[in-house]
Amino acid sequence: MIRAETILMTDSANQLEKFGKRIQRCYGCFIAYHLKDMYLGEDVTFFCEHCKDDTMFHFDEFSKLMDLSKLDQPGDEHHHH
Numbered sequence: 001m002i003r004a005e006t007i008l009m010t011d012s013a014n015q016l017e018k019f020g021k022r023i024q025r026c027y028g029c030f031i032a033y034h035l036k037d038m039y040l041g042e043d044v045t046f047f048c049e050h051c052k053d054d055t056m057f058h059f060d061e062f063s064k065l066m067d068l069s070k071l072d073q074p075g076d077e078h079h080h081h
């Protein structure tokens with residue numbers, strides 16, 4: 001009777017894994033990395049481990065805080081506000 005919950009968890013884990021495999025350019029050095037190796041700064045800026053500072057969250061941290069379903073919307077375009 002835990003089937004629905006199991007599916008939900010699996011779905012969320014898949015989404016997280018997919019999200020982690022996204023390529024994102026570091027805002028500091030403009031080298032592309034996988035998101036799972038990056039750090040989140042203010043204004044949804046992403047930095048690599050060489051450019052991050054202590055105020056930023058590693059992917060493992062911010063992925064828990066973020067609503068991934070909002071980030072993964074279709075029609076997601078390359079502009080930042």
Ligand SMILES: [Zn+2]
Nearest residue numbers: 026029048051
């Ligand atoms: Zn960098």
